Amino acid sequence: MQETQVVLVLWFIGIIAEAMTGALAAGKQKMDLFGVVIVGCATAIGGGTLRDIMLGNYPLIWVENWHYLVAIIVASLLTVVIAPLMHYLAKLFLTIDALGLAVFSVIGTQKTLLLGFSPPVAIVMGVITGVFGGVIRDILCNQMPLIFRKELYGIVSIVTACCYVILQTTGTAPWISLGVSLFLGFSLRMLAIRFCWSVPTFHYSADEK
Template identity: 70%
Template sequence: MHETQIISALWLIGILAEAMTGALAAGRKQMDLFGVVIIGCATAIGGGTLRDMLLGNYPLIWVENVHYLLAIACASLLTVMIAPIMRYLSSFFLAIDALGLAVFSIVGAQKTLMLGYSPLVAIVMGLVTGVFGGVIRDILCNQMPLIFRKELYAVISLLTAAIYVGLKLLGIPEWINLSICIVTGFSLRMLALKYHWSIPTFDYQSGNDQHSH
């Protein structure tokens, strides 16, 4: 069960870090403390909650283990208190976010396979778990979701989940699979940030739109 404990610890670090990034997003929109907690919770557990609802997997993890919800709320409020030093920790948070993306993508795929769904559904649910907390955060903050406009994020989540499922089907030992996927997902995300890797964008403007500018 050793690798299960490691993945659980990484998952917990990931949700707390996502809660803090959500709280910072709320702070940029000058929300009150209730808003900070709501955005923090949505960012941290939104993806996993959406996955379990789509798969009909109840009770939801934060309903069954309410202490997770309390920890996320505390992390969100802690962010408000230490906000002045957060700018000095930006690189650290980018690294934790990259780790969280890999771990969430793996956990999403792992849980979906355990519930007996097909490999393709597992890959999609890895993506949902990895990125949709951020999508919900950005929608609540009234901005274009990060995954649709910036460096590779969703593609890395999809790739990490796909590698995990592929190696699982090949019968690779779980700890080796987890190690490969975490290192690959984390490294790709950090490289994408450093070198501004992105996929092509689609910029469509009709003739009427162009004349109106």
């Protein structure tokens, strides 16, 4: 029970942080307040919503627990007010975002396994939960999604989800699987930020001979 509460708290912190990053992205595109809220919501719960729709898992968490949706909307609008301070909180948001990536990836994987799906499907759904909120955010803001531009983000989600699946399928205690996977995902993301690790890019031009 305590393990579930810890995960829920981390997840809630993660969706609030993601809502605020989505709101900031909307602000950079000079969207109105409605746009800010929509992008904030899409960033915070887009990945989890897409996962549950694909798995046929209803009701969606924000439909069943509407107060989560209210918290996301409030966080998005609050970002508009405190936007001038965000420059000073950049490192904090990077840290929270790294934690959120690990938490979302593990929760997506865990939930899929509990629904009886295979480990490969669980890994895919963990990645969708972890990164697709950001993909939806960038598409709404008319930008190439961040995870497709060298950023070591999607790979971190894959490694985190794989770690959790491997530990669970080998009979490791759930709390150990959770702790190790979260630590691995968070550490890998922070190291990638610190040392600018990235994925090799592919450049193709039809004009090249």
